[in-house]
Amino acid sequence: MLKLKVLLIDAEPERARIVEAHLASAGATLTVRPRPGETLPEAVARERPDVVIVDMGRPDRDYLDDIRRVTHHNPRPVVMFVDADDPAFMEAAIEAGVSSYTVVGMALPDVKPIVRAAVAMFRRYRQVEAELQHTRSSLRERLLLDRAKSLLIRQRRMSEPEAHRWLRRQAMERSRRAVDIAIEVLRAAGEKGLSDDE
Numbered sequence: 001m002l003k004l005k006v007l008l009i010d011a012e013p014e015r016a017r018i019v020e021a022h023l024a025s026a027g028a029t030l031t032v033r034p035r036p037g038e039t040l041p042e043a044v045a046r047e048r049p050d051v052v053i054v055d056m057g058r059p060d061r062d063y064l065d066d067i068r069r070v071t072h073h074n075p076r077p078v079v080m081f082v083d084a085d086d087p088a089f090m091e092a093a094i095e096a097g098v099s100s101y102t103v104v105g106m107a108l109p110d111v112k113p114i115v116r117a118a119v120a121m122f123r124r125y126r127q128v129e130a131e132l133q134h135t136r137s138s139l140r141e142r143l144l145l146d147r148a149k150s151l152l153i154r155q156r157r158m159s160e161p162e163a164h165r166w167l168r169r170q171a172m173e174r175s176r177r178a179v180d181i182a183i184e185v186l187r188a189a190g191e192k193g194l195s196d197d198e
Contacts, residue, residue, distance in 0.1 A: 004115070005030045007049035009040060011056070019055055019081075022111045040066035044074050051119055053111075054098075055081040061089065064096040071097025077122035079115055099125075141179040148182030151189055 006023055008031050010016035020031045034043035040063070044052065052070070056063070067078055077099040082089070085103045093101050100118035102109065145167065152163035167185075171178040 004050040004119070005032065005047070006115075007032050007034070007043055007047050007052045009034060009043075009052065009054045009056075015055060019053065019111065023053075023115075041069045041073065044070050044076065049076065051077045051079060051115055053079045053081070053115070056083075061092065064092055067093070067098060068096040075122075075126070077115075077118045079111075079118045144179050144182045144186070147191065148185045151185060151191070155189070 008016060008019060008023070010019060016033070023031050032043075032047050032049065034040065035046075038046075040052070040054075054063070054067070070076070070078070075097070078097055079100045079102070080093055080098045081102050081104045083104065090101050099122045100114055102114055148167060149160060149163040152158045152166060153160060156163075158166065167178045167181050170176075170181045174181070
């Protein structure tokens with residue numbers, strides 16, 4: 001198992017001790033706990049763990065808001081152990097950002113493969129998310145370039161290749177990206193629907 005810093009959340013000291021022992025035998029370098037009165041987002045921001053383990057005796061829907069905040073502001077793998085099967089809560093937990101949801105009952109299973117799988121799934125999800133964002137950005141840039149070329153064709157009577165070359169030449173001469181030149185052209189013409197980040 002990879003050497004990990006684990007933030008362990010468990011209200012029951014004895015069960016937390018058992019989980020900590022499992023983690024130590026699995027090779028986790030450091031298990032840390034939240035300070036008294038500290039929220040999960042605060043503990044994550046302070047400790048910057050590699051993975052968060054939430055072990056709760058029964059599903060706590062209020063706690064999902066904290067997990068959702070961590071997922072949004074400081075994402076990392078979250079492993080959740082619960083005592084009772086609750087399909088609706090499981091769906092809500094996964095939606096909030098839980099990477100691994102395990103019903104354990106009275107005895108904890110071997111945590112090593114569960115944590116390892118959660119970390120791998122989280123990394124894969126983040127990779128897919130980054131690829132999707134890149135694809136969206138590329139598509140948006142392509143659409144902006146096409147709109148600018150269409151405008152140049154209409155206003156300056158250019159052919160499509162001429163409009164394309166003009167945008168590229170302007171970008172090179174001004175050390176800008178072609179899409180930035182396209183946005184300037186569209187804004188100068190009073191085109192609607194250009195957001196600030198475009």
